[in-house]
Amino acid sequence: MIVIGLTGGIGSGKTTVGAMLKEFGAAFIDADKVGHRLLREDHDLKWAIVAAFGEGILDADDAIDRRKLARIVFCDTAALETLNAITHPAISQAVSEEVAEFRSQGFKVAVVEAALLIEAGWMRQTDVIWLTAAPPEVVLDRLVNKMGYTEAEARARIACQTSNEVRRRYASAVIDTDLPLADLRHRVGELWRALKS
Secondary structure, three states: OEEEEEEOOOOOOHHHHHHHHHHOOOEEEEHHHHHHHHHHHOHHHHHHHHHHHOHHHEOOOOOEOHHHHHHHHOOOHHHHHHHHHHHHHHHHHHHHHHHHHHHHOOOOEEEEEOOOOOOOOHHHHOOEEEEEEOOHHHHHHHHHHOOOOOHHHHHHHHHOOOOHHHHHOOOOEEEEOOOOHHHHHHHHHHHHHHHHO
């Protein structure tokens, strides 16, 4: 089975490209959703995060409020490194288990979508890395008009990410998502067919 690591910054089009790959028949793992599930289900993980960041990150039901946690770690390198040191091993293990399950089910291709694929070192779990990218003004427009961020929030989030120049060093392919949907589907289809040949 071939494992595609699908990565890119916020608003870069990962979700759109991932949906196309699912339509083409790939098994699909969203590392963010895996992380969210673990926050709900893995009590040891949850309490390790609470120990690091305090009970103020809990909501009324004693669940981690991801927005409160995000406000703490957003653009705070040390806090983010602490959170990643706690969560990334568990997410990596869960993703590996899902990949193994898809392999046992006979899938020929699996996609691991992860914004932090490179930063977390998860590229070792993939065979190829596909990077989604769009011009900064397009990303800003997507964040403001499709995702509901204010312009200031969007600019701050973009500024706190790893640059695409760094990501490109690891990428087998760069997918420009600033295309009409039919053209984007054609480009992703070309990569898909080349991968399977």
